[in-house]
Amino acid sequence: MSKVITHSLFTDFDIDLFKAGKHFKLYEKLGAHLVEVNGVKGVYFAVWAPTAQSVSVVGDFNYWRGNDHQLQVRWDSSGIWEGFIPEITKGALYKYKIQSNINGIVTEKADPFALYCEKPPHTASVVWDLDYKWKDENWMQSRQNHNGLDKPYSVYEVHLGSWKRGEHNRFLTYLELADDLVAYVKETGFTHVEFMPIMEYPYDPSWGYQLTGYFAPTSRFGKPQDFMVLVDKLHQAGIGVILDWVPSHFPDDAHGLGFFDGSHLYEHPDRRKGYHPDWKSLVFNYGRNEVRAFLISNAVFWLHHYHADGLRVDAVASMLYLDYSREEGEWEPNIYGGRENLDTISFLKEFNEVIYANFSGVQTIAEESTSFPMVSRPTFTGGLGFGMKWMMGWMHDTLKYFQKETVYRKYHQNDLTFSMTYAFTENFMLPFSHDEVVYGKKSIANKMPGDEWQKFANLRLLYGYMFTHPGTKLLFMGSEFGQSDEWNFEKSLDWHLLQFDYHSGVKRIITDLNQLYKSQPALYEKQFTGEGFEWINYSDHQNAVLSYIRKGNNAKENLVIVGNFTQVVRENYRIGISQKGKLIEIFNTDEAIYGGSGIGNSGNLKIESSPYDGRDYSVELTLPPLSVTVYSFA
Missing domain, CATH: 2.60.40.1180 (Golgi alpha-mannosidase II)
Structure with a gap:
């Protein structure tokens, strides 16, 4: 195997942008890129590791030996290590072996910019490309007519690993889902699909919310191009694609971003800001320029290369507040004595400005559960700049009301009417999400009181109320046919229930409600005013x-x-x-x-x-x- 050859994809301008936190296409420079240098094909590698003493590329092409292919650090104090290794081809497995200049600590890390990863529990990165011929030109040119705030926006939230399973409980592939899921969503009339995180993650029970491969669709279901086929076919069917995006925290798995080069590179060095007590995970350092560029580049990547139509940003509340899930003494006020995380606020504003400036017909959606003001208002008016915000108060109040026996409801009418006192302070999406059907909360259907007839009548009433209430809609998979059991990520939805009239009736009413919503301008043209x-x-x-x-x-x-x-x-x-x-x-x-x-x-x-x-x-x-x-x- 040939030795490392000096080569760079970076210009001086790239480096200046990177240091300033303003390079939003870092995936074109960092990572592993199949290129040709002086007529020789191979792979150019580049990784950010500023406290490294040495960085080597190890992989199946050099028997994972640590010293065969050492990268060179750039002279410009950017902390980027790079080099070209001839003869490596698509499909090669690799990691970065990093020796820190802090006590000689050695880490072996997956590539933060890897386009493809080994199937978990294996953890290597895979040399890959993004070559694909898209067939969704009509959708991409007209999607502003589907994604606008004055358009019907009915979202079907999907966990790909448990929507439907194959024989012996195996995962369906992206290609199988491109047939089955697309046909089902089109049949039921939803305008959009929202995928719970499809970026690579090591641990199934995290549902994808603990990411290690921010630029790679999970290999559980196939190759990156296979996921492109799924998005492509959804678009060809006139269905938008929203991706759950998790810039709020990441796991401390040995091959992930944590303690990357022997230092707190991606996570905040102060544990009061850099560790999430609820999820036992690490929190990004939103005040570090290079980290901001990494995250915003990641958002741009999914919208550009995978034609996503929107990003639903997870756990925004946990990002906004310094005291989130922290007791007194476990957090430090900002410079003004408040509890708001000023770095996060600045980051989210810049993220939204970049997205809306560079992509037409897309939406960003905040999962934000507090009364933080102007989440879905433009940044030039002082807002955070999101297109929409989940209406968590409506969801909690509505479910609390519906769980009451009908004889008591006359005493609790305010649970329903209160939402209209603040319904137009934000661009609200009404969510009945996966969070409401796990951990003993019961399925949506089994939250309803009464005998079987009343349960299903209440469920139909709930959905009728949801679709006629101002705001866009989101419904978690299975809820559209009255799934009886709580969601279990380890198995398929209970599709056999559709043989029963009450369950098939719920599916039919959701289908008809979607049609009503799309056909009646009064339900969407002024849904946010x-x-x-x-x-x-x-x-x-x-x-x-x-x-x-x-x-x-x-x-x-x-x-x-x-x-x-x-x-x-x-x-x-x-x-x-x-x-x-x-x-x-x-x-x-x-x-x-x-x-x-x-x-x-x-x-x-x-x-x-x-x-x-x-x-x-x-x-x-x-x-x-x-x-x-x-x-x-x-």
Whole structure:
């Protein structure tokens, strides 16, 4: 095997940008790159290890010997080690063997910029390329018409390892999922898929939220190009792709980013800022320029090379607050005496600015559970710059309400109505995510009270309320057909339940709700502004009934929605209306095809000149049990 040849992909300008934390395509320079130098093919390696005394590339091509292929450190104090090794080919396994100048500590690390990794539990990086011919030109050119804040945005959250399994409980491959999953999402009508982290991770029970290969799709399901096929086919089917992204923390596995070159290179050196007590993991040093460039480059990488349409940023609350999950004395205030992490705030603003400046038709979504202000407001107005934020308060209050027996609901109407006091302070996404169906919380279906009929009626009511409430939607896999058991990442969803009418009815109502959402502009055109919502009556707690109007750009397309949150049928139930004409029931969660009782309103419903609810006109309706009914103006 040939020795290392001096070679560099870096220009002086690249180095200046890297040091300043402004190089957002580091994946084009750092890592392993198949290149040709002076007519000789091989691999150029580059790794950031500023406290290293020596760095060698070890792999299956040199029998993992530590001194055969030593890289050279650049002269410019960047801390980058580099070199070209001839004759290495695609598929070669490698790591970096790093001897630190701090007490001679030796680490053997996977490449932080590896494009492909060995299948866990093996931990080597794999020399690879990103060659692929995409076929999603139509989607990429028009995706702003699908991803805009004034468009329907209904997300199906998926854990690839447990959506469906093959024979003997094996994982399905990316290519198999490109057939089965794409067809299913298209059938059920979701506009987007959100993948729980697909970047390489060592430990299955982490669900992918403890990453070691930030630039590599996990090899559990196939090769990088196979994942591209999955994204490509989703796009060709008109379905957007959101990736869970985890810049909040990373594991301390020996081959990962932790203590990379014998120093606290990626993690903050102060344990009060660099260690997460909940997850026993390390926290990035957001104030270090090169670390910021690594993370933002990673976000750019997935949007550019894998055509992702959005990034859902995990655990933002844990990043924003210095005292998150820490007791008194375990954290240090910022320079102003506050608890906010100023480095994180600066990083998140820059991340969002870079993403929105460089990619059209994408969204960033914050999983942020606190009242931190202006998360989804532009940075030029003082916000963090995200496109959307998860509405965790709505989710908690709504599930708390629905878990109550219906006889008690009249005392807790505020659990439902409170969300509208802050619904338009952010661009909110309504999430029923994986976090709500694990660790003893029960499945969404089994949170519902009552006998079997009432459980499923409540579930249909819950989804009807969700889809008619302002905001975009997210539903975790299995919830769309009323999965009975909690989610178990070690096995497939319980697809056999679809043979039962109640479960198939839930799937059908989700399919129809997605169609309703996409076909009714009043449900999405003004979903983030108070102009798109008006209460008719929120105070009928005695009957546990809510009525409201959803509005779009055209007043003629407005919708009237009424929710009956008990199993009592309300006949001749009057609500106020502000205009003459007629109403037509266009959706009813109690229809027999969904497993309901089939009670509803047929034909045109005449609006009468009879004042009610503070309005000049009114109409009488029949409210089915445990239902949401939707009406358009005739």
